[in-house]
Amino acid sequence: xxxxxxxxxxINAHFLKAMGGGDWTDGMNRVGxxxxxxxxxxxxxxxxxxxxxxxxxxxxxxxxxAERYRNEAGRLATMLEQTWDGEWYRRGYYDDGxxxxxxxxxxxxxxxxxQSWAVLxxxxxxxxxxxxxxAVRTHLVRRGPQVLPLLTPPxxxxxxxxxxxxxxxxxxxxxxxQYTHAALWVVMAMAKRGSGDEAVELFxxxxxxxxxxxxxxxxxxxxxxxxLAGDVYAHPAHAGRxxxxxxxGSAGWMYRAGLESILxxxxxxxxxxxxxxxxxxxxxxxxxxRFGRTRYEIAVKNPDRRCRGVAEAELDGxxxxxxxxxxxxxxxxxxVRLLLGGRKRPVPPVAKQGASSRESR
Numbered sequence: 001x002x003x004x005x006x007x008x009x010x011i012n013a014h015f016l017k018a019m020g021g022g023d024w025t026d027g028m029n030r031v032g033x034x035x036x037x038x039x040x041x042x043x044x045x046x047x048x049x050x051x052x053x054x055x056x057x058x059x060x061x062x063x064x065x066a067e068r069y070r071n072e073a074g075r076l077a078t079m080l081e082q083t084w085d086g087e088w089y090r091r092g093y094y095d096d097g098x099x100x101x102x103x104x105x106x107x108x109x110x111x112x113x114x115q116s117w118a119v120l121x122x123x124x125x126x127x128x129x130x131x132x133x134x135a136v137r138t139h140l141v142r143r144g145p146q147v148l149p150l151l152t153p154p155x156x157x158x159x160x161x162x163x164x165x166x167x168x169x170x171x172x173x174x175x176x177x178q179y180t181h182a183a184l185w186v187v188m189a190m191a192k193r194g195s196g197d198e199a200v201e202l203f204x205x206x207x208x209x210x211x212x213x214x215x216x217x218x219x220x221x222x223x224x225x226x227x228l229a230g231d232v233y234a235h236p237a238h239a240g241r242x243x244x245x246x247x248x249g250s251a252g253w254m255y256r257a258g259l260e261s262i263l264x265x266x267x268x269x270x271x272x273x274x275x276x277x278x279x280x281x282x283x284x285x286x287x288x289x290r291f292g293r294t295r296y297e298i299a300v301k302n303p304d305r306r307c308r309g310v311a312e313a314e315l316d317g318x319x320x321x322x323x324x325x326x327x328x329x330x331x332x333x334x335x336v337r338l339l340l341g342g343r344k345r346p347v348p349p350v351a352k353q354g355a356s357s358r359e360s361r
Contacts, residue, residue, distance in 0.1 A: 015079045017042045019092055024113060024182075025150075027165030027174045034095040040083045041091065044117035047076045051122065077123040084128060088135035089114040091151075100162065101151065107158040110139050111151040113182050119189035133193060136186055145239035146205050147232050148183040149176050154234075171235030173243065178232040180206060180250040184257045191261035191277040196307030199262055200279045206254065211240065228254055263287060265298070271324040274338055276300055277308045292329035298336040311341035 019032030019039040031037040050073040057066035083090045091101025091111040101111040115132040118124050124132075140149055154176025155166040168175035183206055190199040204210055211232075212218045212225035223229045223242030230247030233239060260266050264276035265287055278285070283305070287298040313322035314337045320326075322338060 015075070016040065016083075016092075017046060022163065023092075025111075025165065025174055027163050027168075028092075028100075029163035030161050031092060031094050031100060031163060036095040036097075038093045039091075040080065040089055040101070041111075041113045041117055043076050043080050043083075044114070044121040044123055047073050047080065047123040048117070048121040050076075073123075080118075080123050081125070081128070083114075084124075088132045089118050089124075089128075094160070094162075098160070100160075105158070105160070107153045107155050107160070108151045108162070109153065110135055112136055112140050112148070112186055113150070116182070116185035116189040119192055120185065130193060133186075133189060133195075137198075140186075141202070142234065143205070145234065146211065147178040147234045147240060148186060148202065148205070149234045150174050150179040150182050152176055169235060171239075172233050173231045177234045177243075178206075180228060180230055180232065180247065181253055184250065184253040187257045188253075188261040191257070194277060194308050196262070196277040197279045197281075199257075199277060203254075203257060203262065208242070208245075211242065227251070264300075265289065267327065268324065270327055272327050273323045273325065274298060274300065274313070274336065275308070275310065275322065276338075276340065278302065278340075280305045280307050291327060293331040294329050295333040296336055297333060298338070300338045300340065302340045304341045306340045309340055310338050312339040313337070 016038040018035060019028065019037040019042070020035070021033060022029040022031070023039040023042045024045070025041075032039070050069040054066040054069040054073070057063070057069065080089075085099070085102045087103065088110050089101075090099045091108070091114045093099055099105065101108055101114055103109055115136050118132050119129045139152055142149065149171075151174075154170035155162060156170045158166075165174050168177075171177050173179065183202075187199050187202045187206070190202065206228075208221070208223065208225050208228060211221040211223075218225075220240045221232075221242050223245045227246045228251045229242035230244035230250055231242075233241045233243065262277060263285065264274045264278075266273050266275070278300075280302075282302055284299065284301045286300070287296075289296040289298065310322040313320050313325070314335075315325055316335055320336075325336060
């Protein structure tokens with residue numbers, strides 16, 4: 001194993017960031033306890049953070065920092081492409097260089113967070129991002145018990161020692177159960193790739209209301225229908241049982257997945273955008289947004305039954321860029337109208353004077 005020290009940071013054999021005592025999955029606290037283990041997820045996440053912060057640095061006149069951030073994001077993208085395992089991205093590497101979340105592992109062959117953040121980060125080629133989501137569909141989406149596990153197969157008999165995650169029974173919590181926080185990242189990734197029908201299907205699958213519609217559902221779920229559960233078991237003996245309810249971290253991400261990724265409303269400083277990814281069956285929807293003293297009434301029409309693609313946008317009757325709609329707190333009510341479609345719809349010709357009623361229609 002090779003180790004390169006750059007300033008205060010340590011970059012390990014695959015030139016990714018160290019896993020240390022656990023990254024987002026803190027239960028993987030022994031993957032990198034010696035300092036050499038690496039996290040693919042952290043690489044994707046850091047790529048996203050650097051890419052988002054670079055333009056903010058430029059806006060504040062700090063060009064040197066913006067360039068540094070972009071250079072590091074580019075380096076990470078190059079290294080992350082090399083973590084491709086054949087059908088999905090590896091989760092990381094143990095201290096001894098053994099891959100984690102690889103088809104060659106006997107357990108934890110695939111982990112969802114590496115796949116969702118490969119998409120959300122924008123760090124990898126689209127063809128690989130799409131294949132990573134296909135792997136999630138194949139291995140992790142379980143429509144029978146209505147769960148979307150974090151990883152599979154769960155840790156049980158393997159000689160690998162990832163950390164205290166292995167102390168949970170197989171199929172419970174992070175160890176192969178649904179960790180709802182991560183499952184919502186899958187929804188957001190599906191939406192980012194334009195799969196509106198599937199994104200909303202999975203959103204509904206994660207919605208606790210849909211786990212409690214019948215007496216049998218309630219008996220299985222055993223948690224409140226009006227708050228989000230941090231995890232849902234996938235163990236065959238308890239499949240579909242909710243755990244650790246009132247979980248605010250998952251609730252916050254569910255709000256963002258619904259409002260930002262599906263309905264498409266995102267604030268951008270002094271402006272906002274509306275870029276939906278919805279089911280093709282939705283003919284229209286509306287959002288009423290209170291911003292300070294101001295009310296924005298947003299109506300999205302979908303006559304061509306598309307999942308995404310804004311063809312036209314208006315603010316108070318005037319054309320506007322849907323990616324930069326002015327955001328003002330003037331106490332007024334503003335009307336935002338958007339039309340989804342592949343191209344601008346033609347304006348119908350004006351009927352000639354004296355034309356019959358049939359011709360005028």
